[in-house]
Amino acid sequence: MSDCTISPLQKARLSYAPKMPGILRGGKCAVSQGKVIMPPGNSIKIKEMFPKTYGKPLVTLCEGGGGSLGSSPLTVGVVLSGGPAPGGHNAIAGLFDALKAANPASRLVGFLNGPKGVMMNKSREITKELAAQYRNTGGFDMIGSGRDKIETAEELAACAKTAVETGLNALVIVGGDDSNTNAAILAEYCEAIKIAMRVIGLPKTIDGDMRNEYIEASFGFDTATRTYAKLVGNVCRDAMSSRKYYHFIKLMGRSASHVALEVALQTQPNMAIISEELQARKQTFSDVVDQIVDVICRRAASGKNYGVIVIPEGLLEFLDDFKSFLKELGLKLGEEESSLAALANEKERREHLHSKLSKDSAKVYRSLPVGVQEVLLRRDPHGNVVVSQIESEKAIIEYVTEKIEALAKEGKFKGKFAALGHFFGYEGRCGFPSNFDADYTYCLGYAGVQLIRAGLTGYTVSALNLAGPAEEWIFGGVPITSMLTLENRKGQWKPVIKKHLADLEGGPFKRFAAERDKWAIGDVYKFPGDIQFFGPSELTDARTLTLQLEAAAKKR
């Protein structure tokens, strides 16, 4: 029966021992304090919001005997927050092993299905046997995940109640920018009401946008981009084998274009759109369409009526015309909610909304395919416009097709054009973590315990030198308050960790910009293929080009 429940690869991966720097092994290191850093924006306001946890120093793990909590037995909770990312189970394994290494009487408790598990005190004990079943596997299913926030007075009180009931010495929140912000709020709250629970964040997200000069990578980005790169590479090869279709591939990754950029560097498609570049150039939807049509025409002129174009998920929010349109749309959908609901059908609703929009926004709205217009009539449960549900790859195909047909009629396009749309997203969030992600997340968990043992709270585990071998990775902690900035959300100023966008002056974009002209017409596709877990280390322990090129740029 065992062959019915577990695949050969899963079985093989269970016994993989993640690599880590020597300093972490044995789990008895100390922390050395570094400088105190300032938040990027209004530090006075942040200091007011976080009086207890503001102004703490950076710390680095070093040789030593443990900090204020030394080797006393600890009870630590862990919670997974937000979308899954490959490596979550190894973060838990790392926490578990580090706790047990320091003191076998320590316990790890996993809160179920995200932050609400903490608030409702629903958990499961992480035992040796349980951890063993999940080592080096993908997914967040060991304890589940959720998207609840820990922000309001009630939510914070509920967490504190759980902390006291469970006797938690610390809670580790595994998540992205919002979850780490919540970790800071909870840490501050616990200090203020004087309960002993420390709060530590681990940087997770396949989007690669939870990153700064102290945290070189969020976990999951490596595996997710390799998963997408395999698929994009395969589609490139299909395009050039069949010579029949243009493939428009949208890649998951929220606002920032890190995923699209990394996958483009790995596969060298004919074109990749980088939202941040369009924003810098104040470009519009129709500019994007023109750029694509230009490449298609140039390729047709060299007899190539096929190709691959990579599109980042966040594209529309960065376009000059869409940005103001989306803002106005959000407003109008609120104002017109009841009038829209009263209308008989979608057509009437579209027309009503159209009549209420400003001239510019009405033009953008009307220019969209009817299907997209209808999607935009609905808002999500939080009242937000559902930008992510716009199938932007299809909208682009529709416009490009129209333009190509017009050019053909004028005799200016003599090629053929047929397009297919793809969206690669969910299939990249729960794969077996690559060795990099397996090693990295295990180390993050391991390092998180060292911060706890040092008595720290309100820190995210930091990680440097990740482009090098695991032996040379440097872990420590960065005070979350030092990463906070203020953002107006629905009329309220809220502390947030600013999402890291693709840097047009950074190594990865510069390489892309230098290479892309060659990719457009010549077919210099690259085929990364499947993630390998055995074999030569250049296959099993590769680094993303993002990490490599950023490290190279730093050295210069």
Next chain:
Amino acid sequence: MSDCTISPLQKARLSYAPKMPGILRGGKCAVSQGKVIMPPGNSIKIKEMFPKTYGKPLVTLCEGGGGSLGSSPLTVGVVLSGGPAPGGHNAIAGLFDALKAANPASRLVGFLNGPKGVMMNKSREITKELAAQYRNTGGFDMIGSGRDKIETAEELAACAKTAVETGLNALVIVGGDDSNTNAAILAEYCEAIKIAMRVIGLPKTIDGDMRNEYIEASFGFDTATRTYAKLVGNVCRDAMSSRKYYHFIKLMGRSASHVALEVALQTQPNMAIISEELQARKQTFSDVVDQIVDVICRRAASGKNYGVIVIPEGLLEFLDDFKSFLKELGLKLGEEESSLAALANEKERREHLHSKLSKDSAKVYRSLPVGVQEVLLRRDPHGNVVVSQIESEKAIIEYVTEKIEALAKEGKFKGKFAALGHFFGYEGRCGFPSNFDADYTYCLGYAGVQLIRAGLTGYTVSALNLAGPAEEWIFGGVPITSMLTLENRKGQWKPVIKKHLADLEGGPFKRFAAERDKWAIGDVYKFPGDIQFFGPSELTDARTLTLQLEAAAKKR
């Protein structure tokens, strides 16, 4: 610069040496004749159509010194036909190596971009250096592929002209059912006009439908199903980690459900639809929707508002209501072509078409989402209804959602339901071939040369015992005429190789039927992960469950 053009995996795979049975090594085996087999249908008519090549025996490769062409230097052509499948480049490498092993003066010529390359005599010489660049890689880009047929008198004459001009001793056609049928037609033609070109077919298609008791697998099926199974497994893990969505995943595979069945066996999703079963039960679209809704309700009752449902590409053609509807639709679109074209917009066209359909068909048409109704107004360049362009996964989601909402209103559904649609197809056709496909295709090419050396024509390479190790594989040839049956296409009786559909009495379906109830509610998802090329042989040299279960059923 080399790191810009070739990935580490591609580099590593170039030096892989495909495994093959000892009998093929050295390339100097002979053929032994077996029995003469009859075509499955009207053998008299087939005999009339193929007087020269009808009634030939099965052959098996055996020890010996080569046949009528012995070790004389040969010039052989190869052409790739139809959609790409992983392993095509290795088939070419196998042909090349076998030719050179028998006589270093032999030549292999690759015709470019499919059958039209043969007709137009456009080719490139396959040299040692060229072959070396493509060994064990995915795609058909070494010489390209195409979908042209070789059927008409002009097309056959053009091929014969090329054969004479190039001095071809043989042509190898790599393709599926239609391409192998074309091989038979061309073989007969060459015999009839007495030119010396032999024609041999190799069984290719990721769909797994070019298969019978002499050919256990079409190449590419192994890699494609592993590629999809990785993705489906990842999505299963995502569903159970996020506990938020139902994923409806359509898988490529044309009419037959082999791909869906194999992927389901590899991943154990909550539900997989097998078209052949629905056809046997004469079920309709609404039956399918009911079955899905039933599983969703039962899962909701156990607190699970997420899941994964696998849908075969060919589903709609097997549904009782759709079959007659599609037939009538094809007819009406022809009859009404000009009236439809004269109308002002899609809405009017939809209404016009609706008014012309019979009551039953009109009901099916009207029941479809508007978007689908509009897709169905257009026909492909060959005048066929574009069934494959119906996003059946989306149509199913729409109907399931409607039904769940109705049940919720009646208080009969208290869960939550949110759905996402996926289509996995093109990303599976051009991946690096798995070891199985790399070995199998290399052997197919190698064996193809042995048939040529034995002077045979009108044969497809046969392959038995594929579930065992490569050492035990048995190759030979099956006369294509013995696989032919007659099918009425547009009023003409044409010889075709009948597509092999999923067998409801076969090992794979029986295992699926025995297991699926467990999969529906319990989450016994299985995660196959990436294809591995290094490491333990249970990872690198696995066989599809289809092959394993069919072999097991044969033994019983």
